[in-house]
Amino acid sequence: MKTALLLVASLLLCTAASAATPSSINNDDSCDVKVGPAATLLLPYFEVNTDPIVQGQTTLFTVTNVTRYPQIAHVTLWTDWAFPVLSFNLFLTGYDVQAINLYDVIVRGVIAPPSGTPPATTPGALSAAGGNLRPTLDCASNPSLLPASILTAIRTALTTGVFNPGGTVRACTTAGGVHANAIGYATIDVVANCTNLLPSDPTYYLTDLLFDNVLIGDYQQLGGSPAGTGAASAFDAAGNPMVHIRAVPEGGGAGANVPTGLPYTFYDRYTPAATRTMDRRQPLPSTFAARFIQGGTSAFATNLTIWREGLTGAGASCASNINNASMGIREFIRFDEHENPTAFGCCPPCCLGPFPPTLPTASLTNTASSTFPVIVGTDVGGWMYMNLNNGGGQVYSVTNHAGGTTTSGPTVFGTPRASQNWVTTTMFGNAGGNRMTAEFDAAPLGNGCTPAAPINGVFFLAPGPPIGPGVFVCPPGTTLTDGTTTLCTGTNVNPNP
Numbered sequence: 057m058k059t060a061l062l063l064v065a066s067l068l069l070c071t072a073a074s075a076a077t078p079s080s081i082n083n084d085d086s087c088d089v090k091v092g093p094a095a096t097l098l099l100p101y102f103e104v105n106t107d108p109i110v111q112g113q114t115t116l117f118t119v120t121n122v123t124r125y126p127q128i129a130h131v132t133l134w135t136d137w138a139f140p141v142l143s144f145n146l147f148l149t150g151y152d153v154q155a156i157n158l159y160d161v162i163v164r165g166v167i168a169p170p171s172g173t174p175p176a177t178t179p180g181a182l183s184a185a186g187g188n189l190r191p192t193l194d195c196a197s198n199p200s201l202l203p204a205s206i207l208t209a210i211r212t213a214l215t216t217g218v219f220n221p222g223g224t225v226r227a228c229t230t231a232g233g234v235h236a237n238a239i240g241y242a243t244i245d246v247v248a249n250c251t252n253l254l255p256s257d258p259t260y261y262l263t264d265l266l267f268d269n270v271l272i273g274d275y276q277q278l279g280g281s282p283a284g285t286g287a288a289s290a291f292d293a294a295g296n297p298m299v300h301i302r303a304v305p306e307g308g309g310a311g312a313n314v315p316t317g318l319p320y321t322f323y324d325r326y327t328p329a330a331t332r333t334m335d336r337r338q339p340l341p342s343t344f345a346a347r348f349i350q351g352g353t354s355a356f357a358t359n360l361t362i363w364r365e366g367l368t369g370a371g372a373s374c375a376s377n378i379n380n381a382s383m384g385i386r387e388f389i390r391f392d393e394h395e396n397p398t399a400f401g402c403c404p405p406c407c408l409g410p411f412p413p414t415l416p417t418a419s420l421t422n423t424a425s426s427t428f429p430v431i432v433g434t435d436v437g438g439w440m441y442m443n444l445n446n447g448g449g450q451v452y453s454v455t456n457h458a459g460g461t462t463t464s465g466p467t468v469f470g471t472p473r474a475s476q477n478w479v480t481t482t483m484f485g486n487a488g489g490n491r492m493t494a495e496f497d498a499a500p501l502g503n504g505c506t507p508a509a510p511i512n513g514v515f516f517l518a519p520g521p522p523i524g525p526g527v528f529v530c531p532p533g534t535t536l537t538d539g540t541t542t543l544c545t546g547t548n549v550n551p552n553p
Contacts, residue, residue, distance in 0.1 A: 085304050085317050087338055087505035093122050094300035095266065096322060096337050097273040099242040100363035100478050101418045102133075104158050105279075106211055106238050113237060113279035114159040117298065119244055121148035123270045125187030126179075128195070130247040130264070131156070132255055133210070135232030135240045137380040138366035138417040141213045142206070145250040147195055150183025162211055162238050165202035188248065188268055188309065195250035214238035228374035233381060233416060241363055241418040244298075246271055248310040258328040262311045267303035267336050274298060280359065280484065280493070291484035294495035299363075299478050303336040319505055320473060325369040325451045332453040339504025340365075342386075342445045342474035345524070346481045346498035348423040351436040356485030358423045360498070364444055365476035366417050369451020382414035383475075386443040387511050389523060390429040393438050398429035399512075415444075441523050442479060442498075443509050448472035474508040 097119065105112030121127045129146040144167055146154045160166050179185070202210075209221035213231045215238050220227040232240065243255060246266045253260040276295040301322050308314055313331045321327065322337035348358040366380040389399045400413045413427055421427050428440065452473060479498035486492070501524050502509070512523045528536060530544035 087318065087503040089299065089301065089338055089340060089500070089503065091272070091297045091300050092302070093269040094271055095246050095269050095303035095306065096301040097129075097244040097271055098299035098301060098322075098363065098478065099244070099273075099275050100299060100480065101241055101361045101420050102158055102239070102275075103277065103420065104162050104214075104238040105236075106163050106215060108163055111159050111163075113277075114157060115275060115277050116155060116157050117242070117244075117273060117275040118153060118155045119146060119148070119271055119273045120153040121151060121270060122272055123187075123268075124150040124182055124184040125270075126150060126152075126183070126185075126189065127187065127268070127270050128189065128193075128247050128250060129154070129271060130245045130251060132243045132245075133158075133161075133214075133240055134242065134417070135213055135217065135219075136235075136416045136418040137217070137230070137232045137377045138368065139213065139219065139228065139231040139377050139380075140254045140256050141210050141219055141231065141240075142202075143252060143254055145195065145198060145247070147250065149179040151180060152183070158238075158242075161202075162207075162214065165204070165207040166200065188266055190249040190310075193249055198250055198252075211238060214240050226374070228377070230374055230377045232377075239418065244271065244273060255323055256326050258326065261323070261327050261331070261334045264310055265335060266310055267306050267308055267312070267314075269302045269306045272297075272300065277482075277495075280482065291482070291493040292491055294482050294484070294493045296480055296495045296497065299340070301337045301340070304338055305336065320453050322476065324453055325366070325449070327453075340476035340478055341500035341502050341504055341506065342443065342477050343501040343506075343509050343524075344442045344444065344477070344479040344498040345501055346440045346442065346479055347437070347483075348390075348440055348481070349437045349483055349485070350423050350431065352485075354485045354487050356436075356483060359420055359482040359484075360423060360428075360440070361420045361480040361482065362415055362418075362442075362444065363478040364415060364417050364446060367446060367449040367451070369449065372451075380417045382416065383446040385413045385415060386445040386447070386509070387441070387523075388413055388428055388443075389441040389512065390431065391438045391441070392431055392433050392435035394433065394435060396433060398432055400429050441501075443511070443523075444475070444477040444479070445508050446475040448475065448508075472508065474506070476504060 099117050102115035104114045119129045127148045129148060131144050132140050133142045134140050206221050209219055213219035216234050217232040218229050219231040246268055247264045248266050249264060251264040253264055274297050276293055278293050280291040304316055304318055313334050316333050316336045320339055321333050321335045322339055323335040327334045346360060349356040350358060364383060368376050368379055389397050391397050480495060481498050482495045484493040510521050528543040530541050535541050
């Protein structure tokens with residue numbers, strides 16, 4: 057198998073501006089995220105029981121190199137408030153695969169038991185040498201076991217929000233939320249060397265990050281929480297592909313600053329000030345539709361895992377991580393099976409519902425929670441509209457659809473540009489004595505190039521614009537079936553050419 061680890065933890069954030077962004081249809085130049093070979097994999101949520109004796113709830117993930125050339129996958133673990141606490145490297149030979157149990161990492165301090173992954177692996181018969189790596193790799197020097205001080209600091213950061221590894225690494229007492237289990241998310245990037253830098257360090261983009269779409273990945277959550285309702289109080293396991301984030305355009309060496317047609321990128325708030333689109337990774341959407349089942353004779357339940365782009369950026373202090381703890385949500389609308397809507401939403405100065413809903417960067421919430429609008433009737437199913445835009449942040453770079461840029465604040469792209477998000481749905485319950493679980497991605501109602509969606513205003517007598525994507529596009533020279541073009545607004549056409 058692969059190689060080796062390791063570590064690091066400090067929070068280095070950076071500023072923002074943007075490069076010219078020509079448009080093309082080459083090289084899969086699109087904001088639409090699909091499951092396909094990618095330059096970054098996002099594990100939107102993990103949860104690990106940290107009991108050192110009995111392994112309980114845990115998250116597994118697998119990274120696969122789909123090419124014949126060796127690759128290095130750089131894994132970063134973040135708290136639920138978007139604070140990076142650990143990075144390690146997986147060296148993958150051609151067509152290689154590596155499975156990771158985060159219980160092993162967070163509790164036992166090893167990446168791949170019993171002794172971690174070795175610094176050299178015998179390639180398989182179809183594996184090739186070379187690849188897009190540094191001529192001299194620094195992989196053998198990475199330790200196979202995490203030092204005790206680092207391991208303790210990681211666990212406390214992911215469970216209490218206190219990160220203090222000692223030495224020269226800056227401590228932080230507001231790194232994340234307080235919860236019984238270790239909770240956070242992970243990013244996995246293809247890189248040119250076994251680096252110890254974090255994605256929050258601008259040097260990472262200048263020296264290490266690559267743009268080859270070569271990785272695929274999946275994850276499994278063993279032992280689910282939070283509890284559902286009735287008999288479906290938990291589930292045994294669920295799994296799903298990770299979020300596959302492609303580099304557009306792909307390819308080139310580390311530090312290559314190539315113009316991209318994307319309005320902004322996945323790592324937007326961390327890239328160097330002079331090259332804000334340097335990472336070239338697709339941005340993620342802000343609006344989603346998710347089915348739910350909540351109750352009924354089989355006591356089915358639904359959890360929504362939600363990842364959100366944080367608000368902290370350039371030179372942020374430890375104390376500023378609190379901004380990622382309870383970010384505002386533009387709008388939640390729940391539709392029951394009779395199409396009756398109930399809503400929460402906030403668009404200052406007007407807020408809908410009993411309170412403006414908020415969520416941190418990484419969360420998992422049952423649909424029966426007060427985070428979501430209540431069901432007012434007797435239906436036990438329906439769907440949820442989620443506009444997860446956090447309102448924008450001054451650390452985000454901003455690009456308009458015509459390719460112009462600004463460094464004065466988030467005022468050009470959208471109103472301002474929407475924040476990035478991802479949602480997965482886990483349905484679980486009992487049927488005939490069998491515990492059943494299904495996990496899948498919620499449906500994005502747009503992509504990372506879609507402008508910020510307006511609030512609908514369900515509680516107003518005169519609601520705002522319809523939710524969801526626009527409909528009834530009429531290509532030139534055509535009409536609707538009834539012969540008219542009145543409704544041919546074309547609002548679901550990607551405004552970024």
